[in-house]
Amino acid sequence: MNSSFRKLQNIAGKAHCSNKKEDLACYAYDATARSYLPDAVLFPRNAEEISAILILANKDGFFVIPRGSGSGMTGGSLAVSGGVILVMSRLNRILEIDKDNLISHAEPGVVTGRFHQAVEKEGLFYPPDPASSEFSTLGGNLAECAGGPRAVKYGVTRDYVLGLEAVLPTGEIIHTGVQTAKGVVGYDLTRLLIGSEGTLGIITRMTLRLLPLPEAVRAMTAVFDKMEKAAETVSEVIRRGFIPRTIEYMDNASIRCAESHLKIGLPVEAEALLLIEVDGKVDEADMLIKQLKTVCMSQGAKLVKIAENEAEVANLWKARKAISPALFKYGPDKINEDIVVPRSRIPDMVRKINALKEETGLTMVSFGHAGDGNIHFNIMLDKKNRAELKKAEEAIEAVFDHTLELGGTISGEHGVGITKAPYMAKEIGSVEIDLMKKIKKVFDPKGILNPGKIFPD
Amino acid sequence: MNSSFRKLQNIAGKAHCSNKKEDLACYAYDATARSYLPDAVLFPRNAEEISAILILANKDGFFVIPRGSGSGMTGGSLAVSGGVILVMSRLNRILEIDKDNLISHAEPGVVTGRFHQAVEKEGLFYPPDPASSEFSTLGGNLAECAGGPRAVKYGVTRDYVLGLEAVLPTGEIIHTGVQTAKGVVGYDLTRLLIGSEGTLGIITRMTLRLLPLPEAVRAMTAVFDKMEKAAETVSEVIRRGFIPRTIEYMDNASIRCAESHLKIGLPVEAEALLLIEVDGKVDEADMLIKQLKTVCMSQGAKLVKIAENEAEVANLWKARKAISPALFKYGPDKINEDIVVPRSRIPDMVRKINALKEETGLTMVSFGHAGDGNIHFNIMLDKKNRAELKKAEEAIEAVFDHTLELGGTISGEHGVGITKAPYMAKEIGSVEIDLMKKIKKVFDPKGILNPGKIFPD
Numbered sequence: 001m002n003s004s005f006r007k008l009q010n011i012a013g014k015a016h017c018s019n020k021k022e023d024l025a026c027y028a029y030d031a032t033a034r035s036y037l038p039d040a041v042l043f044p045r046n047a048e049e050i051s052a053i054l055i056l057a058n059k060d061g062f063f064v065i066p067r068g069s070g071s072g073m074t075g076g077s078l079a080v081s082g083g084v085i086l087v088m089s090r091l092n093r094i095l096e097i098d099k100d101n102l103i104s105h106a107e108p109g110v111v112t113g114r115f116h117q118a119v120e121k122e123g124l125f126y127p128p129d130p131a132s133s134e135f136s137t138l139g140g141n142l143a144e145c146a147g148g149p150r151a152v153k154y155g156v157t158r159d160y161v162l163g164l165e166a167v168l169p170t171g172e173i174i175h176t177g178v179q180t181a182k183g184v185v186g187y188d189l190t191r192l193l194i195g196s197e198g199t200l201g202i203i204t205r206m207t208l209r210l211l212p213l214p215e216a217v218r219a220m221t222a223v224f225d226k227m228e229k230a231a232e233t234v235s236e237v238i239r240r241g242f243i244p245r246t247i248e249y250m251d252n253a254s255i256r257c258a259e260s261h262l263k264i265g266l267p268v269e270a271e272a273l274l275l276i277e278v279d280g281k282v283d284e285a286d287m288l289i290k291q292l293k294t295v296c297m298s299q300g301a302k303l304v305k306i307a308e309n310e311a312e313v314a315n316l317w318k319a320r321k322a323i324s325p326a327l328f329k330y331g332p333d334k335i336n337e338d339i340v341v342p343r344s345r346i347p348d349m350v351r352k353i354n355a356l357k358e359e360t361g362l363t364m365v366s367f368g369h370a371g372d373g374n375i376h377f378n379i380m381l382d383k384k385n386r387a388e389l390k391k392a393e394e395a396i397e398a399v400f401d402h403t404l405e406l407g408g409t410i411s412g413e414h415g416v417g418i419t420k421a422p423y424m425a426k427e428i429g430s431v432e433i434d435l436m437k438k439i440k441k442v443f444d445p446k447g448i449l450n451p452g453k454i455f456p457d
Numbered sequence: 458m459n460s461s462f463r464k465l466q467n468i469a470g471k472a473h474c475s476n477k478k479e480d481l482a483c484y485a486y487d488a489t490a491r492s493y494l495p496d497a498v499l500f501p502r503n504a505e506e507i508s509a510i511l512i513l514a515n516k517d518g519f520f521v522i523p524r525g526s527g528s529g530m531t532g533g534s535l536a537v538s539g540g541v542i543l544v545m546s547r548l549n550r551i552l553e554i555d556k557d558n559l560i561s562h563a564e565p566g567v568v569t570g571r572f573h574q575a576v577e578k579e580g581l582f583y584p585p586d587p588a589s590s591e592f593s594t595l596g597g598n599l600a601e602c603a604g605g606p607r608a609v610k611y612g613v614t615r616d617y618v619l620g621l622e623a624v625l626p627t628g629e630i631i632h633t634g635v636q637t638a639k640g641v642v643g644y645d646l647t648r649l650l651i652g653s654e655g656t657l658g659i660i661t662r663m664t665l666r667l668l669p670l671p672e673a674v675r676a677m678t679a680v681f682d683k684m685e686k687a688a689e690t691v692s693e694v695i696r697r698g699f700i701p702r703t704i705e706y707m708d709n710a711s712i713r714c715a716e717s718h719l720k721i722g723l724p725v726e727a728e729a730l731l732l733i734e735v736d737g738k739v740d741e742a743d744m745l746i747k748q749l750k751t752v753c754m755s756q757g758a759k760l761v762k763i764a765e766n767e768a769e770v771a772n773l774w775k776a777r778k779a780i781s782p783a784l785f786k787y788g789p790d791k792i793n794e795d796i797v798v799p800r801s802r803i804p805d806m807v808r809k810i811n812a813l814k815e816e817t818g819l820t821m822v823s824f825g826h827a828g829d830g831n832i833h834f835n836i837m838l839d840k841k842n843r844a845e846l847k848k849a850e851e852a853i854e855a856v857f858d859h860t861l862e863l864g865g866t867i868s869g870e871h872g873v874g875i876t877k878a879p880y881m882a883k884e885i886g887s888v889e890i891d892l893m894k895k896i897k898k899v900f901d902p903k904g905i906l907n908p909g910k911i912f913p914d
Contacts, residue, residue: 100692100801101830123698145641156639158648159616172888180797181829182613182869184602184652185877186885186911187893191615191648195641212698235557241580241669284741340637344557372638373558412639420642428643431629435899436644442895454643 001039004060008042008084011052016043016090027085030070030077031132032419033333038065038079043087047165047173047204050086054202055171057084057448064169065450066198068108068140071132073336074417076144076197080452088139091204097122102210103162103179108139108203112146125213127154130413131321139203145195147413149246149277149320152371154211156413158194165205166193169444179207192439197415198450200443214279217245218289219313222296223270223303227251227354230272231346233299234370237276238343242292247371248275248320253330254367258319261326266319267303274301274370275316323367324376330363331380335392337420339399341408343373352402353377360391374412400426416454424456458496461517465499465541468509473500473547484542487527487534488589489876490790495522495536500544504622504630504661507543511659512628514541514905521626522907523655525565525597528589530793531874533601533654537909545596548661554579559667560619560636565596565660569603582670584611587870588778596660602652604870606703606734606777609828611668613870615651622662623650626901636664649896654872655907657900671736674702675746676770679753680727680760684708684811687729688803690756691827694733695800699749704828705732705777710787711824715776718783723776724760731758731827732773780824781833787820788837792849796856798865800830809859810834817848831869857883873911881913 001019009017018024019040028035039062044050057064063083070077079085092109099122106115112133119126129148130136136146142164147156163177177183177190193201224230234247250258250273259266267273274296278288293304307313327334341349350366357364368376377399379392400410400423410427411420425433437455440447458476466474475481476497485492496519501507514521520540527534536542549566556579563572569590576583586605587593593603599621604613620634634640634647650658681687691704707715707730716723724730731753735745750761764770784791798806807823814821825833834856836849857867857880867884868877882890894912897904 098799098801100696101799102695103799145645147639147641151639155616158645159612168888168892174889174892175886176889178797178866179864180799180831180866180869182604182608182797182826182831183866184604184870184872185866185868185881186873186889187657187896188602188615188645188648188652189889189892191645195645200644212700238559239557243669281741281744284738287738340635340639342555342558342560342637344555369639374637374639407636409635409637409640409642411642412637413641415641416643424642429632431625432631432633432643432646435625435631435646438899439644439896442892442899 001062004056004062005040007056008040008053011056012042012044012049027067027070027087030072030075032073032075034075034078036079038085039082041085041087043090045090047167050167050202050204051171051173053084053086054167054169058170058446063448063451066202068137069111069135071136072140072144072417073338073414074419076415076417076453078418080418086202088137094118097124099124104208104210106138106206106208108137108142108206110138112136112138112141119210120213123213124210126160126208126210128157128160131324138206142194142203142206143196143198144415145413147369147372147374149248149369151369152247153243153245158191160209161190161194161206162209163207164190164193164203166201166203168201169449177207195415197417197453199440199453216282216285217277217279217313218285218306219275219277219316220289220293220304220306221316222274222276222301223267224272224300225270225302227272227350228347229300230274231350231370233274233296233301234346235344236299237292237295240295242288244276244278244292244371246275246277248368249273249370250320250323250367251365253365254323257326257329257365258322260329261322262319264315264319275320327365327378327380330365331382333381333383335379335381335396337377337396337399338412338414339375339377339403339408339410340412341373341375341403341406343371345406345408346370346373348406349375349402353399356395356398360395362388362392362395372412373408418453421454421456424454458519461513461519462497464513465497465510468513469499469501469506484524484527484544487529487532489530489532491532491535493535493537495542496539498542498544500547502547504624507624507659507661508628508630510541510543511624511626515627515903520905520908523659525594526592528593529597529601529874530795530871531876533872533874533910535875537875543659545594551575554581556581561665561667563595563663563665565594565599565663567595569593569595569598576667577670580670581667583617583665583667585614585617588781595663599651599660599663600653600655601872602870604826604829604831606705606826608826609704610700610702615648617666618647618651618663619666620664621647621650621660623658623660625658626906634664652872654874654910656897656910673739673742674734674736674770675742675763676732676734676773677746677750677761677763678773679731679733679758680724681729681758682727684729684807685804686757687731688807688827690731690753690758691803692801693756694749694752697752699745701733701735701749701828703732703734705825706730706827707777707780707824708822710820710822711780714783714786714822715779717786718779719776721772721776732777784822784835784837787822788839790838790840792836792838792853794834794853794856795831795869795871796834796860796865796867797829797831797869798860798863800828802863803827803830805863806832806859810856813852813855817852819845819849819852829869830865875910878911878913881911
């Protein structure tokens with residue numbers, strides 16, 4: 001690696017390369033709380049440098065792992081077999097916001113929240129909004145096909161990408177897709193790259209689709225004394241033809257967790273809380289939120305409260321987004337899954353989780369995007385306690401099995417990475433996995449880009 | 458082929474196979490008006506039969522070409538090198554419409570218009586609506602990633618497919634994607650198959666995403682004395698933050714053509730006509746259409762008329778959908794392209810087309826989905842007139858070049874097939890084409906499925 005490192009310094013400049021342990025340690029982790037020390041960390045400036053790095057990697061035989069902010073939940077940016085981490089933070093320009101055509105050209109290192117602010121200043125809207133948006137990057141969001149709460153109405157990252165520039169593992173710079181609303185020339189390489197978790201290419205530029213910013217957003221909370229009632233309310237809302245922009249839910253443990261962290265007066269006795277948002281023209285949003293209040297009341301909500309101002313809405317989101325990091329009050333380790341079931345099967349899934357909780361005595365916390373059937377299911381534990389860990393792993397397996405029985409998927413937005421790779425074959429058949437592996441081989445014949453991810457070994 | 462034919466009869470049943478010339482002739486053509494006689498035509502019943510057929514094709518070495526209704530515009534379903542046409546008309550069941558989860562499971566032979574009716578009866582909505590929807594099939598729509606007028610607001614076919622069952626060219630039956638709103642496990646095989654023009658697999662079942670049916674639709678027409686003014690109005694509508702569900706336009710030749718065919722009182726002197734539709738709650742749609750009327754007037758429309766009832770709206774759509782077939786009054790042959798430019802560049806494209814019209818003296822007719830920048834550009838001619846044909850081909854090439862200069866694409870929704878294959882390399886680089894060919898090879902190592910499509914030879 002030493003002679004390769006000198007060549008890498010020549011490509012990216014000495015100031016943008018390091019193999020010092022204290023630097024490497026900063027890029028060894030992600031949100032899985034697992035840690036793998038890379039051999040080097042580089043901060044390339046553009047596609048050409050990345051191309052040269054990948055050509056060298058093929059020649060010298062080292063691994064390359066692209067990395068946004070390291071906020072991934074499944075280990076996608078970890079150097080599990082060593083190699084060179086490419087931190088994309090210097091490709092951080094918003095190149096254009098085109099109001100006439102409702103598109104933007106941007107680089108992958110742009111922090112998603114910063115992108116939101118920039119387009120909103122122009123009266124435009126980029127709907128994908130993962131909970132990590134304050135620190136995660138557009139590139140990471142595309143690599144994982146991030147979702148978030150607004151997907152109920154607006155879909156996921158995949159739905160907002162029109163075209164890409166990317167560097168293939170073999171070093172060629174390619175352009176995929178279009179800059180227009182429609183385009184069907186050739187195979188859909190754009191969406192093949194999206195969600196490929198950095199294993200098929202390194203995205204260096206993207207054309208994103210924007211919408212006009214909705215005039216008004218209204219939010220409300222609905223408190224239920226039974227989780228099943230809340231879950232059934234979600235189904236009823238959709239059944240009646242409403243598509244709110246978000247329908248989030250929190251279970252009792254999530255509510256307590258957020259409240260103890262933030263002290264904003266959340267109802268800590270409630271078994272379940274729904275956080276519903278609508279948007280549109282002012283009149284429309286006002287009318288919708290009232291109609292939804294009526295639906296929630298008729299479904300047996302104990303208390304429904306429409307947020308009175310933006311500060312109240314902001315507090316609710318602060319609470320919702322605080323849950324995941326705040327969970328550690330329940331235990332030093334977290335196993336965090338993002339299963340999805342058909343919306344109407346959420347009550348079944350909730351019953352299953354309750355049964356497992358009782359059976360195992362483990363601390364389980366659920367919250368998530370109820371409108372999509374996307375449940376963030378967490379087990380808080382001390383992994384050093386082997387008996388507890390074993391019970392937790394069995395519970396996870398049971399949850400996955402039940403998810404698939406209900407017609408769901410084991411990952412709605414976090415990807416497979418390393419944490420779900422052992423379970424992938426539960427959902428994806430061997431012919432399909434084989435096909436994916438052959439596609440990987442087409443893109444990356446020597447297997448130098450982000451190895452050890454997605455595929456069960 | 459004779460011994461293979463007997464084996465095919467064993468697979469699909471004698472009643473569902475033919476090699477009689479009079480039968481073959483019925484499946485030799487499509488909407489390109491080109492014709493290639495296949496060796497046999499089969500009507501398989503299910504994925505298992507299709508699998509057996511494909512396994513035999515690999516063994517005996519014959520080509521297989523899947524076919525919906527043969528309404529494709531670029532030759533995707535033509536047996537250009539002979540082989541067996543698989544007509545999907547017997548896989549025509551709508552298996553489930555799930556109101557709770559807003560999804561439907563259907564087979565590829567379902568006619569799109571029939572699917573629209575079925576879901577609308579349940580108060581649901583499947584937005585993709587190609588002009589061919591009265592006869593084209595869901596399978597064909599997916600294979601080409603069909604668009605249509607509603608794409609401005611609702612996107613294209615790709616955006617409404619969650620998962621697929623498909624038979625690989627090698628005979629394996631695969632399942633891709635999910636049945637839920639979100640899902641990111643493994644590479645996106647679903648969207649790789651969509652728009653692959655029947656070259657990577659034969660779709661045998663699909664999970665489609667539905668929306669609640671909008672409460673109200675309102676439509677209006679706006680007449681302009683200059684095409685540029687109409688085009689600029691489209692940009693202005695978007696710039697002001699409106700996203701109508703359709704913004705169609707017709708040039709003078711299209712208007713005359715539709716009027717002579719239908720006699721419904723279209724303004725035959727107008728240089729350009731916009732047909733704008735909005736949808737939503739009743740109040741919202743009523744308000745929107747009035748606001749758009751104001752925008753059109755302020756942009757210099759000579760006449761704006763809001764349709765007073767559903768019959769009027771139906772007539773407008775009859776006119777719009779009649780243009781393409783009615784064009785033959787201008788000449789025995791049609792060259793038909795579906796370029797897309799960034800919305801704001803439509804005026805540039807219109808000027809280019811006007812200049813070419815003057816330069817060549819050819820009959821050129823434009824209409825299309827102005828809201829997407831998707832222009833259906835037609836040259837009507839007599840192909841037996843070699844000089845005319847040559848001029849037309851040069852004009853097409855000039856239009857494609859200008860489209861790409863403006864940041865557009867040579868196909869928004871018709872695909873590449875055989876008619877655009879010679880131009881594909883204008884838009885897609887050699888590295889990207891090579892990548893696509895390698896993907897094709899992974900799926901279809903012996904090249905037996907739908908040969909001669911997409912790729913320039």
